[in-house]
Amino acid sequence: MGLLSRRLGELSRPPDEIRAQNLAAWAASIEGATPIAKVEARCGCKVAGVVQNIRIDPREGTGSIEATIIDGSGHLVAKWLGRSSLQGIRLGVGLIIQGIAGVSREDEFVVLNPEYSLVPGPEHG
Amino acid sequence: MSSGEMEHTLLPKAIALPVFSSDPLSSNAYATQEMMLVLALAGTMAFSLILPVSIAVASLLWIVVTSYRQTVKAYPSGGGAYRVSHENLGLYPGLLAGSALLIDYVLTVSVSMTAGVDAITSAFTSLARYEVQIAIGFIVLVTLANLRGSKESGVLFAFPTYGFVVAIYLMIGTGIVRCIGGCPPAETAGMEVPVETVITFALVLRAFAAGTTALTGVEAIADGVPAFRYPQSRNAAATLTIMAALSTSMFLGISYLARGTGIVIGEHEEHTKTVVAQIAEAVFGGGFMFYVVQFMSAAILILAANTAYQDFPRLSSILAADRFMPRQFMNRGDRLVFSNGIVILAIAASALVWYFESDLNRLIQLYLVGVFISFTLSQTGMVIRSLKLRPPNWRKTVAISGFGGTVTGIVLLVVIYTKFVRGAWIVLVMIPMLMYLMRSIHSHYESLARQLGRPDRKPVDRRPGNQHVVILAASVDAAAARAVGYARAVRAADVTAVTFDRANLSPWKRLAPDIPMQHLETHRSRTQILKDYVRAKRRELPQDDFLTFVVPEILETRSFLEIVLHPRLHRLKASMLAEPGVQILDIPLLQEDIDPEMDDSKEPARNYVCVLVSSVHNATLQAIEYAETLQATDIRAVSFGLDPEATEKLGNDWLNARIPHPLEIEDSPYRDIGRSLTNYIKQYEADGLNRVVTVVLPEFVVEKRRHQILHGQTALVVKRHLLFEKGVVAASVPYHVQEGRTLPNLEEGPS
Numbered sequence: 001m002g003l004l005s006r007r008l009g010e011l012s013r014p015p016d017e018i019r020a021q022n023l024a025a026w027a028a029s030i031e032g033a034t035p036i037a038k039v040e041a042r043c044g045c046k047v048a049g050v051v052q053n054i055r056i057d058p059r060e061g062t063g064s065i066e067a068t069i070i071d072g073s074g075h076l077v078a079k080w081l082g083r084s085s086l087q088g089i090r091l092g093v094g095l096i097i098q099g100i101a102g103v104s105r106e107d108e109f110v111v112l113n114p115e116y117s118l119v120p121g122p123e124h125g
Numbered sequence: 126m127s128s129g130e131m132e133h134t135l136l137p138k139a140i141a142l143p144v145f146s147s148d149p150l151s152s153n154a155y156a157t158q159e160m161m162l163v164l165a166l167a168g169t170m171a172f173s174l175i176l177p178v179s180i181a182v183a184s185l186l187w188i189v190v191t192s193y194r195q196t197v198k199a200y201p202s203g204g205g206a207y208r209v210s211h212e213n214l215g216l217y218p219g220l221l222a223g224s225a226l227l228i229d230y231v232l233t234v235s236v237s238m239t240a241g242v243d244a245i246t247s248a249f250t251s252l253a254r255y256e257v258q259i260a261i262g263f264i265v266l267v268t269l270a271n272l273r274g275s276k277e278s279g280v281l282f283a284f285p286t287y288g289f290v291v292a293i294y295l296m297i298g299t300g301i302v303r304c305i306g307g308c309p310p311a312e313t314a315g316m317e318v319p320v321e322t323v324i325t326f327a328l329v330l331r332a333f334a335a336g337t338t339a340l341t342g343v344e345a346i347a348d349g350v351p352a353f354r355y356p357q358s359r360n361a362a363a364t365l366t367i368m369a370a371l372s373t374s375m376f377l378g379i380s381y382l383a384r385g386t387g388i389v390i391g392e393h394e395e396h397t398k399t400v401v402a403q404i405a406e407a408v409f410g411g412g413f414m415f416y417v418v419q420f421m422s423a424a425i426l427i428l429a430a431n432t433a434y435q436d437f438p439r440l441s442s443i444l445a446a447d448r449f450m451p452r453q454f455m456n457r458g459d460r461l462v463f464s465n466g467i468v469i470l471a472i473a474a475s476a477l478v479w480y481f482e483s484d485l486n487r488l489i490q491l492y493l494v495g496v497f498i499s500f501t502l503s504q505t506g507m508v509i510r511s512l513k514l515r516p517p518n519w520r521k522t523v524a525i526s527g528f529g530g531t532v533t534g535i536v537l538l539v540v541i542y543t544k545f546v547r548g549a550w551i552v553l554v555m556i557p558m559l560m561y562l563m564r565s566i567h568s569h570y571e572s573l574a575r576q577l578g579r580p581d582r583k584p585v586d587r588r589p590g591n592q593h594v595v596i597l598a599a600s601v602d603a604a605a606a607r608a609v610g611y612a613r614a615v616r617a618a619d620v621t622a623v624t625f626d627r628a629n630l631s632p633w634k635r636l637a638p639d640i641p642m643q644h645l646e647t648h649r650s651r652t653q654i655l656k657d658y659v660r661a662k663r664r665e666l667p668q669d670d671f672l673t674f675v676v677p678e679i680l681e682t683r684s685f686l687e688i689v690l691h692p693r694l695h696r697l698k699a700s701m702l703a704e705p706g707v708q709i710l711d712i713p714l715l716q717e718d719i720d721p722e723m724d725d726s727k728e729p730a731r732n733y734v735c736v737l738v739s740s741v742h743n744a745t746l747q748a749i750e751y752a753e754t755l756q757a758t759d760i761r762a763v764s765f766g767l768d769p770e771a772t773e774k775l776g777n778d779w780l781n782a783r784i785p786h787p788l789e790i791e792d793s794p795y796r797d798i799g800r801s802l803t804n805y806i807k808q809y810e811a812d813g814l815n816r817v818v819t820v821v822l823p824e825f826v827v828e829k830r831r832h833q834i835l836h837g838q839t840a841l842v843v844k845r846h847l848l849f850e851k852g853v854v855a856a857s858v859p860y861h862v863q864e865g866r867t868l869p870n871l872e873e874g875p876s
Contacts, residue, residue: 022355054790056776063780084780090773091792122355
């Protein structure tokens, strides 16, 4: 009975949770990536996540571009200064970044000017 | 989190199977019967062909499924026939596939409902007279359920789907056991039907075409790949295989028993029981299990109709994203907009049921043309794609899809040949009409994009001095006071108020002695008087200045009914949008948010301005200039729910245009822009008194009224959501476009 009710629970699970699970499974398939929940300040981590939002601020001198990535365990901000185009960064794309994680005023991890590579995300192949 | 690991590899198919397979599995309830109706024309002798034809149909299903397994692997983001043909074969094949499928989804509803009602009338024969009414009644019920927004719940799908599979397997199992010593005879066994023709090859082809209904659901799985769990493609492919295995075994089992129990069915027999009903009766000897089979058949058929309610809007939104359908079909998350597609589907399906008098045998003649057109195009597209891209194992794909495409192409010809005069011609006339319509919508959007892209506007710094305000005060109340506070905070070059009620003059003087009020006589329609007033005012202003028409309103309840209850105000705002050079600012205030202790006319200390953008063009730039005249605490642009490619383009265009304000590109699940925006502005904690949020919406106004339906729908949806948000005002900044002609000139009045 326990198995049956668990399965019925699974069946009626909201799509958001399924999405988060898909995301976690996708992130786990990328070699050497640390789950965002396990990232610590000042670690030189390799993190993989899907771009969830992009912020462009042209006011600060030459401008900054921020991308928030999520991997099903948490979120993290990658920030580049002095760039004049997005160069492949778009919503839904998979982003693998490597750099030193700092903590912002809003208490979230920010990796400044990380090295990055783009891979297909779980939903946009 | 790790306890979820195991379920994750086990369960995706258990969820996906009922959601996607109810449609193909349900066709087993009538596929054998439709084959037999054709064969019956050559007399009961011809029933010896039931099994051979069934085996041919089952083989076809396996060929198509094998081929589609390749497609779902190549298109993890959804590889419906439209996308695959559009990408690999070009525009017209894509539109052909798209229109064919839209029509077929409508037919799925009509055919499934009709067959479902047949299952019910087989159990309760006295209801047979009311088939049309019952079928349309069910369509109305399913439509209402979808309009209310029944979430696509797995449990809801699981019960009838698995129930039907179990019931049919029980029937087949019991039947086979009982057939060991000679099958129990069906109620119609031994009867004769009039022989109208000899067995010809054409007749066998017709029977085959009638039996191919089981193939309809394959397309839905290919379109819905993103709905599967990761790894989506593999799960979708596995679901296809399971579906095919269930479907073919049920189909062959039913065909075997139909033959074994000696069922006789003919086109002239009025209101006979369905083949499945007759088998169940013979095998179980009537009784409880007979009713279970009938109930489950009806349930899965109604559910199958329900899947079209998901498929139709899904394809519409893909087509709308590519600008072949009005943009509002893109916003799948918005209930009211989404309803358009559902209502269109319901009306078309009901019309078909009514016209064909709920006669399955006649309706089925229209069915499947679309499915086979899309199969053939999709597989041809896969062949071309593999030849071009040469992915690993491309030879295998070419072989499988090439073979599948050839076979479905031949079946398409068979379907058209055998069904053309019996009704398929209707579909073949409708398809080019739909294609033409989509093409016209596309060229409209394209010509608009070309005009908007023309760089005739450069971002210029604007000041509050470029702003002029007219407040429409229907009464002097808390909302009007808020409008006064807002107008003062903006520091506009001039502010005036207008009213139709002389009694407002002296309370207004007490409320805002600094703002003159003008009383307008109501000798004609109020809308016309106001239009004349702002038009005269507009003429005196420099061309680049803004003239904001402020509409304060108090809302009694937190309900969308408010729009219906105040149609005049709504119409006024809509017609004001058509005035060149006039912007409309809506200041709504909920009755429950009014605090009599507070001075509503106080200037809000902070005004946060959000400009909703989707790409960088003249309308966007104009909206940003407008935002710059509002004395804002902070100006930022936000975008929601764009396609990934569009988000990168927007970001780069933003940087290139050197717009001196930040841009935030946010995701919007299910493209529910209204809800995403209201969630986003919650961060400002607006109270309407000290902190206000102004949402600036760039809108298009096109010359031809009938084209207006193609625009401004997103803004409409957003405004509806913002109406009830505390401290949020919405500013519509219309941009007037003249199609295919010179660029708009603000001085020019409407023709």
